[in-house]
Amino acid sequence: MKRLGRLLTEDPEVLDEDRIERECRTEGAQRAKDCRRGDEAVMVGELRAVQTCARSAKTGVVAEFFDGSDTVLLKWLGRSRIPGIEPGRKITVRGRVATADGMKVVYNPYYELHSDQE
Template sequence: MGKNSLLQRVIHRLATSDAELESEEMQRAVEAESAVPIRTCEDRQLVRLRGTVSNVTIHPRGGHPALEVELRDGSGAARLVWLGRREIAGIEPGRTLSVEGRVSCRRGERLLYNPRYELLDGPRGV
């Protein structure tokens, strides 16, 4: 590794916001796990995503509970929906997940219904 590339990395880190650096790190993790970047998902595509939970909400659908989770990977966001669930142990903001399922693109939003999931690490700061 030459001095120029080290200097370029230092300048990049100094000139880039923490959010952008975190986004770049998340995108490298997606590539390392051979997951699909969320921004590239197409309607009805079977995908494997990796990202961090940014928020968790419960929304009734047809009179039944539905756990909705926003997953971000640095390239975009996808909404994960588990029908008939109020909670899933371990799924909380800051948690990293790997999910698999069929994506539905609706009004610019990417949705996965009842995806298979794997908890990858503990919540941030633990």
Template sequence: MSAPARGPDLLARVRRFLASSDEIDAARARTDAVRAGYDCVADVGDRRKVHLTGFISSMVVHPRSAAPTVEVDVVDGTGSITVIWVGREEIPGIEPGTRLSVTGFAANRGNHRVMYNPRYEILARAGEEQT
């Protein structure tokens, strides 16, 4: 009787060993999000209600002469989505590094996903450990 093939298993272990910490963190974030019942950004389709969690990777600051909006990119380990709150100049606690959940309708704008005026919950502020 021959030993079972170990090629794919060995290859997966080598990939995990060589993965960057960002890749490992992204994989862990996706697994945690799915377990908690959240959708993944990579799976978001056009005009579909979604419940996402991730951290704010960047924030766009518009000039005062522009229409008031708060615009952030939320990353969940599988991709990013631009979240835009129209009619707001700022939202306390919304800043790069903040971990939050958002619920709303996602759409595609060009080749990028967007969500307008979602409900949100701040899970951890920038620099805080998440429990």
């Protein structure tokens, strides 16, 4: 009964954050909020937004990665598109954490796309 009450009264975004964080912990990955600048991190989460930048000097793909604890920008430089990198996709990323404009960023991360059934 507690769960039903929570589902009816809790903010849907908070419920989504809880679900994502629970799923990511079961993978044994690091939480984004625990990662610091300079850390080599392995994180599991979902892509919330993906943007391609095809302007002359700023080519690349930028994705907003969220694991239920924090948001990290993933930036693939020199790419105009990456198949499978799309909003809502579950992904494992590995790379060195940097910061830019107050946000955590991983440049050119290694990534593994999870199947839609996971």
